[in-house]
Ligand SMILES: Nc1ncnc2c1ncn2[C@@H]1O[C@H](COP(=O)(O)OP(=O)(O)O)[C@@H](O)[C@H]1O
């Protein structure tokens with residue numbers, strides 16, 4: 001391992017900082033471990049969604065309603081503090097700033113303005129939490145994450161510029177020189193070259209935490225959420241799902257990529273680069289234990305878990321010109337690339353090609369509704385688009401070599417399924433089912449393989 005410190009970075013998600021009692025749980029967690037020195041927070045639950053709506057441009061009435069909702073969330077916390085006056089003023093001035101930015105967005109919005117608005121959720125939660133920590137008698141230092149996390153100017157899903165970010169290690173380490181101070185900073189936000197706020201994509205605070213861990217060469221990164229670890233599938237769908245005690249970076253990243261919301265897919269990258277173990281636990285029940293993610297695990301099982309993504313569309317191009325022709329696929333993919341459409345799965349036959357596109361993920365990317373994209377694809381063959389599918393992925397090890405798949409596939413007995421992708425990866429097998437069949441298929445698949 002490359003770690004040369006005992007520092008731990010702890011990240012708390014939106015539900016963990018949703019109200020005063022939850023924030024107090026977070027304080028107790030960080031206060032009970034002197035090695036936890038950098039604390040990364042998301043916005044209080046619900047705030048980011050409200051800010052996203054403001055950023056899209058709303059009329060005066062709706063703007064007032066939304067800002068009032070945000071005020072209620074934040075002041076429900078502030079009003080429980082012992083000395084709320086100063087922090088109340090700071091949050092009021094944030095709300096005024098959000099109000100003027102969202103008025104501008106209602107006239108004409110753009111990605112930079114939207115990021116500036118949406119980033120306020122994390123700014124407010126960290127200001128309040130820093131105050132709470134100080135009130136509880138801890139030494140807490142507020143750090144603006146934008147001084148450290150440097151990105152390109154792709155405002156809604158910015159790419160981190162690693163060298164420029166690592167160069168800022170001293171800004172964090174100098175604060176850590178005070179051996180008792182806890183550094184409180186924001187997840188999800190960064191800064192581009194001109195100094196404007198950027199966002200790391202929805203759910204990106206996990207990624208921020210792992211980046212901070214890499215920057216300070218931390219011993220571990222703890223992600224505190226509302227569930228005590230990574231389970232064999234989403235426990236909200238299968239209450240019988242079992243916690244995975246230890247899992248490899250590779251397996252965990254497959255779970256995340258295929259939709260296990262408990263972890264942002266990019267989180268693992270910095271942890272892998274710097275070989276920093278990641279722990280996932282429940283901030284409301286820290287004694288319940290959790291999942292450790294690390295480079296290698298003993299005896300990784302063939303079947304690890306079931307992940308899924310909703311809002312999938314299938315685009316099929318059929319053309320006899322594909323038959324025996326070379327270069328057909330490259331033409332299709334260069335069109336997708338031109339229109340910035342992100343593809344998840346691909347299947348082909350002699351005369352047809354089908355791809356899946358994640359509707360939600362595609363918000364910051366090219367959309368399948370673009371008439372110019374469709375016109376160019378039409379030149380290559382007939383095009384059909386079908387919506388309302390869910391992508392289900394069975395995650396495991398050596399899956400391209402296993403002979404035990406029939407048990408898994410029995411879960412599909414009563415269901416039409418599409419686009420089975422098996423063999424390309426050793427770590428997953430995925431397929432699409434109609435959206436309304438997703439939950440029952442996940443439940444059955446889980447029963448067949450894990451119960
Ligand atoms: N395999 C899984 N294991 C655990 N939780 C999962 C899994 N798949 C999806 N989830 C969901 O992820 C949720 C936690 O993610 P999220 O709501 O983004 O938390 P946070 O706001 O703390 O970042 C859980 O409540 C759970 O429903």
Ligand SMILES: N[C@@H](CC(=O)OP(=O)(O)O)C(=O)O
Nearest residue numbers: 013014042048202203204205
């Ligand atoms: N607040 C941001 C970033 C984030 O990571 O949130 P959470 O940790 O609550 O998923 C979002 O809602 O996307």
